[in-house]
Amino acid sequence: MKNSRDPDFPDSFNWGQFLPALAIDCVIFGYSEDGLKILILGYKNTSFFSLPGGFIRKKEAIDDAAKRILEERTGLNDIYLNQFYAFGNLERSDPEPMKMIMENNGFTPSNDHWLLQRFVSLGYFALVNYKRVKPRPGFLSDSCRWYGIHELPELIFDHAKMVEQALKILRRDVYSKRIGKNLLFEMFTMGELQKLYESILDEKLHRTGFHRKMMRSGLLKRLGKKKTGGAHRSPYLYSFRSDKPKHTIS
Amino acid sequence: MKNSRDPDFPDSFNWGQFLPALAIDCVIFGYSEDGLKILILGYKNTSFFSLPGGFIRKKEAIDDAAKRILEERTGLNDIYLNQFYAFGNLERSDPEPMKMIMENNGFTPSNDHWLLQRFVSLGYFALVNYKRVKPRPGFLSDSCRWYGIHELPELIFDHAKMVEQALKILRRDVYSKRIGKNLLFEMFTMGELQKLYESILDEKLHRTGFHRKMMRSGLLKRLGKKKTGGAHRSPYLYSFRSDKPKHTIS
DNA sequence: CCAAAAGTGTTAAGCATACACCCATGA
DNA sequence: TCATGGGTGTATGCTTAACACTTTTGG
Incomplete structure (x- = not known):
């Protein structure tokens, strides 16, 4: 198996620098007014799509x-x-999708090319502020853009299962971890927070029940100020308390 | 790095047959009247202990x-x-513990020996019936026995963290997955089930509350028969319904 | 008949649900 | 002043916790 630098690839594709057989794939969630989104890569000169990985x-x-x-x-x-x-x-x-991707872009990988080996992949999911992201395609991909959670293109390998699993865990933890902190801006109204939760859970929530549940959870603090310029009554602004560590793995 | 058969090891230690850099470690839980236990390996001619792995x-x-x-x-x-x-x-x-284990057993591994490389390890936990297990030491280990959850020896690498994490997840899921089915025999009394839960959660539970909570969960069914020979009033016997798949990964 | 284990009944607290009502604001 | 979004009060039902009571069995 070729384990050294691939002369036609940029330096970051010097395969020998990586652990073999082990990959990482990321389900990157973002949120805007029209719902929960995932960042997806599209490969050059093919109609293959995948999660960002490495x-x-x-x-x-x-x-x-x-x-x-x-x-x-x-x-x-x-x-x-x-x-x-x-x-x-x-x-x-x-190995077929990756082989075709390489062939359609001027490479002729041998069957034991490093990229075509069997990989075990570690699934991570990330929560990011949609507006702060500047999506950047990679070397073999020419698109890197957001897709609504219900409008995903067909994904290669088992990436659809990865998305499903990530969503399942996001939904499981949505009330016990400070999920919203990472998907919204620093300050938000209760209505904005509820729309986020409805988008994640894919169901309508009761307004008053949601309000009290969130307040009772102790994760939120109400800021004294109110929002100006709204169409109707000025809502309070809220933010997440910063008691717990910012990045919680597991 | 030596990637082929190691002449002094048995055939199962033909390293070339395995994925490099990736290992599996198992937290194997068992239960007997005196509490929750974990199966631990002790290495020959050293005082190192570890989780079973491969x-x-x-x-x-x-x-x-x-x-x-x-x-x-x-x-x-x-x-x-x-x-x-x-x-x-x-x-x-x-690499030090494994190096010492090998050296104390007649091997002189080079610094790039396959067993001394960096490994990413996948943690699995297993629930087994304590009485059905015949613990078997491996090639470099001369003991394989149960240790009470509060009497674990010091473990090599990050195996103590693995145990902690496995326990955390076991506790999280103890009321929603049919944990008891795998740690007890087919039929059991409510008292036996409660002792198991107290052992897992490491806290006393209220008898009547536990009883009703378990019955309301719908996971149990009461068998008509009662146990004989008990010291006092004969309790009902219960078993888990077998609606859900037996092996649930994740 | 008493002690101990097992099952059930009762009450109170806590939380979710649902609905009603009030407040503030721009059109 | 009205429509709308936002905040709070209140009634109902479900779950849990705590305690009391009854049932069964062996000594």
Whole structure:
């Protein structure tokens, strides 16, 4: 198996610097008024789409690798990260899509090319502020853009399962971790927070019940000021208390 | 790095058959009247202890590898398995303990020996019936026995953290998954079930509240028969309904 | 008949749900 | 002043916790 530098690739594709057989894939969630979104890569000269992913350097912690991969695609480096599952069955290792991607872009990889080996992939999900992200395609991808959670294109490998699993865990933890802190701006109204929750949980929530539940949870603090310029009554602004550590893995 | 067969090791230690850099470690929970226990390996001619672990074959799904490793140490093959976290920081990769284990048993590994490389380890936990297990030490280990959850020896690498994390997740899920089915025999009394839960959660539970909570959960069914020979009033026997799949990963 | 374990009844507290009502604001 | 979004009060039902009571069994 070719384990050294691939002469036609940029330097970051010097495969020998990475742990073999182990990859990272990221489900990057963002939120705007029209709902929850995921950042998806589209590959050049093909109709393949995938989650942003990458590899782990030989002297790099896996969490640091995930952070680096996220920064490469979003430009952000203070990101809420959650490692949620390791995907490693045999069916997921289908070399065909990657082979076709390489061939359609001028490479003719041998069957034992490093990129075509079997990978076990560590799934991370990230919560980022949609507006702060500058999506950046990678070397073989020519698009990197947001897709609504219900309008995802077909994804290669088992990436659809990864999205499903990440969503499941996001929904499980939405009331116990300060999910909103990472998807909204610093200050927000209760209505904005409720719309976020409805988008994550994919269901309508009762306004008053939600209001009290969030206040009772103790995660929020109400700021004295009110928002100006709204169409009707000025709502209070809220923010998350910063008692707990900012980045919580697991 | 030596990647082929190590002449002094048995055939199962033909390192080339495994994925490099990736390991599996298992927190195997068992339960007897005196509490929750974990199966721990002790290494020959040293005072090192570790969780049972192993490696993944190149054409083997990670869940299958975990099952195989469990079967090697317990003799059981129908085991409740839960992959709970991937451990991959740099501090966990300390070659010294393994080097000393090998040296104290007649091997003189070079510094780039396969076993001394950096590993990312997938943590699985298993729930097994304590009485059905026949613990089997491995090649370098001469003991394989149960330790009470509060009497664990010091463990190598980050295995203590793995135990802690596994316990945390076991506790989180104890009321929503049919944990007891895998740690008790087919039929049990409510009192036995309560003692198990108290042992897992490490706290006393209210008898009547526990009774009703378990019955309302719908996971249990009451069997008509009663136990005979008990010292006092004959309790009902209960068992878990078998609606849900037996092995639930995640 | 008493002690101990097991099952059930009762009450109070806590939380979610649902609805009603009031407040503030711009059109 | 009215429509609308936002905040709070109140009634109902469900879950949990705590305690009392009854049932069953062996000594």
